[in-house]
Amino acid sequence: MRWTLWVPLMLFAFFVGVAGYQLFQPKDEFIPSTMIGQALPEFELPAASETRPGVTTADFKDGKSKLLNIWASWCLPCIAEAPHLESLKEEGVEIIGVAIRDKREDVDEFLATHGNPYSRIGADEISAVQLEIGSSGVPETFVIDGEGNIIHQHIGDVRARDVQRLLEILEDAS
C-alpha cells in the first residue's frame, strides 16, 4: 500500500486532535481594548455622587498621568479592589471614577462603606463612555497620560500585586 493513502487519515486525526485540545482549553473571557495608545474620546459625565464632581475628557489633560477606574456599586470585585485603590491614592495617584449603570444613593452608600479614593466620579448610565474606550466589564482600570492618551488597561479588580506595576506604568507615562 502506498504511504500517501495515509495522508487523509493523518490530516483527519490532526484536526480531531486540534479540536479536542481546544475543547478542553479554558475559555478566555477577556476582551482587551484596542484603544491603547489612542486619545481618550470626548465625553462629559454628570456627577455620580453627592461627594465628587462629574468628569469630562478635559480633566485628564492637566499634564499629570492618572487612573481611570470603571466600576459600579453593584459589582462585587469592586469591593475587593477598594483597599488597593486606596493605597494607590495614598501613593499620590489621582483616580477618576466612572460609575456604570448606577444610582446616586447606591454610589454614596458604596463610598461610605468601602472608602472613596476618587477625585471625580462620573455617572455613565448607558455604558456610553465604557463602550467608547473599549471596556467590556467592571471593574477595569485605565492608565491615562497627562495629555489624555490611553496608555494601559487593567482588566478585573486591582489586587495587591498590581499596585506596584500600576505605579510604574503611571511613572513611565508622566
Added chain:
Amino acid sequence: MKRVLPLLAIVSLSLPLAAQDDLPPAPYAYTQLEDPAQEAEAVALMETLRCLKCQSQSIADSDAPMAGDMRHQVRTRIAAGQEPEKIRQWLIDRYGDYVSYAPRVTSSTWPLFAIPLLLLLVAGAILWRRIGRKSVGGPDQILDEGDD
C-alpha cells in the same frame, strides 16, 4: 465553622442578585426605531455584533444590560443617519474583530479564504488528470486502475 456556614450561604445566595444593576435599560435597548426601514437596518447589524458579556450571543439575542446599551448605540447612530458598516467599524476600533460576527479578510484570516480555493484547484487538477488519462487510455486502462 458553624458560624461561617450561614455567612457563606448568605453570600452565595446574594451573588446573583448583586451582580446585576437595577437601573432601567437604555432608551433604545428595547424600543424599536419609528422608521421600519431604519429598524430593519439596525436589527440586521445587531444580529452580527457580539455581546461582550455573554460572548456566544449577538447583542440582538442577549438580555445583558451591556447588550442593551450596545443596541441603544446602534439604534441612535442608525437614526442619526450613520451607515451600519461605519457603526461596526466604530466597535471594531474599540474591541477588535472579535466584536463582529461578519467575516473579514485580514492578514490573519486570509488562509481561511485561500485554503478552500486551493483545495478546489488541487481537486480539479487531480480529476482532470484522471479523467484525461482514462479517455486517452481507453477501457483497459480503467480496469488496471481498479486493481491499484
